[in-house]
Amino acid sequence: MNEKLPVFVYGTLRKGLHNYENILEGQTTNEIAATxxxxLYAVSHExxxxxxxxxKTVIQGEIMCIKEDRYEEILKKLDALEGYDERNVQESDYVREITTVVDDKGHHVxxxxxxxxxxxxxxxxxTSGCWQTYLKEKRKMKC
Structure with missing residues (x-):
């Protein structure tokens, strides 16, 4: 059984982006800016x-505190999205690990x-360490 920790998201799962809307929207008790x-890299055709x-880049993101009664279901959806299989970590696209992040009040979480x-x-x-900044800059370059 996994420990029910919050999840630090830094990319398409951030608030306002498509995977947030598909998986996390309405499923959290708290969302806190953190680093x-x-x-950070853009992959698969960016x-x-x-x-x-x-x-040593500061990576911008958010701590997502998932509702307790939805936790296991949402974590399974996140694992599937990230191509993570705890039974076959070596073949997984991503690996889910416990890390310490710093919230917007300076607390270590x-x-x-x-x-x-x-x-x-x-x-x-x-270079910005922020996926949303990267997306904005990328859109400007296409104009």
């Missing part, structure tokens, strides 16, 4: 981000985070 440190532990688990496939490095 971690690592490196359609989604991946986080790796190595690096333990949360699950999905880290990229494929040694190859890193795309464009996101």
């Amino acid at each position: 971690t440190v690592g490196s 359609s989604f981000p991946c986080l790796v532990k190595e690096g 333990e949360a699950y985070t999905y880290y990229w688990n494929q040694p190859q496939g890193l795309g464009q490095f996101i």
Whole structure:
């Protein structure tokens, strides 16, 4: 049985983005701005981000506190979205690990985070550490 920790999200699961709307909207008790440190990349034709532990970039995201009565169901949906199978971690696209993130009040919070688990496939490095900023900049370049 998994510990019922909040989940730190940094990409398409952030509030206002499509996977948030599909999976997390209405399923949380609290959503708190937070950061971690690592490196953020855009992969698969720049359609989604991946986080790796190595690096010193401040990564922007949110802590999602999932409703207790929906926790197991939502965690299974998140695992499926991220291509994570705890029975076959080596083949998983991402691995879900407990990490410490810093919330908007400076508190250290333990949360699950999905880290990229494929040694190859890193795309464009996101210098801002923010997926939403990256998307805005990418849209501007297409105009």
